[in-house]
Amino acid sequence: MDPLGRAQVLLLCDLCQTAALQSHCEHCQINLCTACVEGHLSDSSKRHNVVLYKHRKSATYNYPKCPNHTQNHCELSCEQCDIPVCSTCISTCKHEGHNLSDVLQKISTKIKHMEKELKELETRIYPIYEEIASGINTKKENLETHYSKLTTAITKQGEDWHREINIIVNKQKSEIDEMKTKHLATLHEHEKEVKKIISEVKQSIVDLKKILDSNDVSLTSAYKFRNADFRCLPPDLKVTLPSFSPHQINTEQLKQMFGSLSALTITTEECSYTIKPLLNEPELITIISTGYVLLTSVTCLSDEEIWTRSKNKIMKLYNLKGKQLKSIKTKSGNIPRDIAVTRSGDLVYTDCDARTVNIVKINKQIQEVIRLQGWKPYFVCGTSSGDLLVTMVSDNKKQSKVVRYSGSTEKQTIQYDSEGKPLYLSGDLKYISENRNLDICVVDASAVVVVNQAGKLRFQYTGYPSTTKGLFNPFDITTDSQSQILTTDCDNNCIHILDQDGQFLRYIDNCDLQLPHGLCVDTRDNLFVAEYFSGKVKKIKYM
CATH class of the missing domain: 2.120.10.30 (TolB, C-terminal domain)
Structure with missing residues (x-):
């Protein structure tokens, strides 16, 4: 019973508005009763993190301690220096004439941008990099088939020409192996670069989630946005695959008439994938x-x-x-x-x-x-x-x-x-x-x-x-x-x-x-x- 005799307010579930709340979804910022939790979690259109109501995180932030004047809290942010400042910092000449704003308001704005960046990383950027990586793997699988066909064609031509042209056959097989090795090495390198970026994207997702879940103002202030870098997608490899052009047998001009392999050319071109952000207002x-x-x-x-x-x-x-x-x-x-x-x-x-x-x-x-x-x-x-x-x-x-x-x-x-x-x-x-x-x-x-x-x-x-x-x-x-x-x-x-x-x-x-x-x-x-x-x-x- 309230010792001051005040009326007790029963907090109700935000969904059904009838039962007492028991839980809280921190991602959706919604209060739930026990009966409504399962229905809320069944909505796969967004992330959820349901905890007991008494264990919910506070939605407010404390003013950060000033690193230069430890007895003070930083209630303002210097726009020119882009750092939190306290009253003592402001009294110095260092920030004279600078524009000042409320530090918590600035942190709140930055958090909104971080949440937007996290959503773009998870729903747009990361899936495209995964698709690019999958495409490279498909190219590697098709590569073996193509080069195998080349080898078979040259082998057949060599069998028709008998042993006197074996040296030419072996030489051109060697050229195929060299081009194949170079092609495969190039794809490996491209895949390595893409996977490196994927790793960075995944790490950015982990870092953002950690910051957003921690309510640590220092980490939030120190965070640097990276999505602009990730939007610059890696170039596609444009490969002109070699082919074999057999000629009619002419024993007097074996070397010239046997046939030739076109060169393997590997160039880069603009990525066929583009990331188009949604307009704020269609x-x-x-x-x-x-x-x-x-x-x-x-x-x-x-x-x-x-x-x-x-x-x-x-x-x-x-x-x-x-x-x-x-x-x-x-x-x-x-x-x-x-x-x-x-x-x-x-x-x-x-x-x-x-x-x-x-x-x-x-x-x-x-x-x-x-x-x-x-x-x-x-x-x-x-x-x-x-x-x-x-x-x-x-x-x-x-x-x-x-x-x-x-x-x-x-x-x-x-x-x-x-x-x-x-x-x-x-x-x-x-x-x-x-x-x-x-x-x-x-x-x-x-x-x-x-x-x-x-x-x-x-x-x-x-x-x-x-x-x-x-x-x-x-x-x-x-x-x-x-x-x-x-x-x-x-x-x-x-x-x-x-x-x-x-x-x-x-x-x-x-x-x-x-x-x-x-x-x-x-x-x-x-x-x-x-x-x-x-x-x-x-x-x-x-x-």
């Missing part, structure tokens, strides 16, 4: 009016032209000035369920009622490439390999799956997880997109389901906890050059941006979006959003 660039009443889909033909569809049988092509360039009527007269553009630039659409997937050639000829039985095709996307990925639902609407096609040939079916359970719910809302890392991303009812290229489940995203937004209601989905996943949230009039591992990055909710349905990204990472009722396509710059 910008609305262009608004295109399509004339549709119920606009459902948009897909980029190029950076200057977009295909659109509505709930009628006509698909329209527009430029960014809003001029209609072309219109295509479906072959059957049915409403197309979805549209996409193939790698070669052809328009592809699904006809759910006719059970077909069709390609519109440049001359407007419509070619049926897939016809189904027992299943209806709903949504489609082109892939980097030239295949088509099609989501489909069984006639009884009890089963859903994703099928990969090469032309008219079925190559892969994705339907069940490793335990034999369905990956996708029944129902027909299954927009689909292939990510740059070859993951397959599908909108499935109120979730985004992502599997890898082999069809193994990677993660599900069911929305980001928010006190200002309602339930997550995704519709269309697309990906960008950074392997980020973007999905419309119709009911909340916004776009969710996730990294390739399903971690929530931010909303796009500032461009006066009204019932956003379809979306796509062009080669410059500009986002196009189709609004359902207004019939407008909005071009948004977000990176």
Whole structure:
């Protein structure tokens, strides 16, 4: 009982607002009751560190001791000298005329930047370096096959020419070995450099976490930002592989006619990967009016032209000035369920009622490439390999799956997880997109389901906890050059941006979006959003 007779205040869980709090998540800064802890930890869109409420860390910071006047605390920071100072320091001539600011406010600002840097390291920079390292390993694996083929070709030519040219054969084999050794040594060195940077990135992550978790002002003050260095990615190796050009046998000119190896050349070129940070505030660039009443889909033909569809049988092509360039009527007269553009630039659409997937050639000829039985095709996307990925639902609407096609040939079916359970719910809302890392991303009812290229489940995203937004209601989905996943949230009039591992990055909710349905990204990472009722396509710059 309070000895002063004051009323006791019962602290409640921030989530359910009914039970007494027991725990505290230090990363989310949220109080939890015992029943709500498990649900909070199930949100994989962010990191968590749940401790007993009484063991939580203080969110306040103490003024640091002055290194020059140990009896004083530093309450101010000298902007010119970039160091904390106490009242005695200020009274000296050393800081005369310098701008002073509150040291804790400066530390707080720096901590925010450090947290932002840590997030970029974990979600953007480190995964790209890992992908670069993986690419080098693939090159090393392919290297053996290529040089083995060269050796086989020369060996065969040497066998045809018999023993009198063995000396030439052995000499050129030696040249291959030398080039192979040089090539492999170069790749080893490149890999070593990349792994060194990866090690530094990992260490920076560890250091940042340690500082952020310690609340040690001295460590925070001493921290030097490094992400600018890490954003400068290492160059790619451009290798012109040697080849062997055999000649017809001429015993009088054996040495000249046997054939020659082209030289191994190794150069560097600008890295094909780029790190594009998200804008603090996405910008609305262009608004295109399509004339549709119920606009459902948009897909980029190029950076200057977009295909659109509505709930009628006509698909329209527009430029960014809003001029209609072309219109295509479906072959059957049915409403197309979805549209996409193939790698070669052809328009592809699904006809759910006719059970077909069709390609519109440049001359407007419509070619049926897939016809189904027992299943209806709903949504489609082109892939980097030239295949088509099609989501489909069984006639009884009890089963859903994703099928990969090469032309008219079925190559892969994705339907069940490793335990034999369905990956996708029944129902027909299954927009689909292939990510740059070859993951397959599908909108499935109120979730985004992502599997890898082999069809193994990677993660599900069911929305980001928010006190200002309602339930997550995704519709269309697309990906960008950074392997980020973007999905419309119709009911909340916004776009969710996730990294390739399903971690929530931010909303796009500032461009006066009204019932956003379809979306796509062009080669410059500009986002196009189709609004359902207004019939407008909005071009948004977000990176």
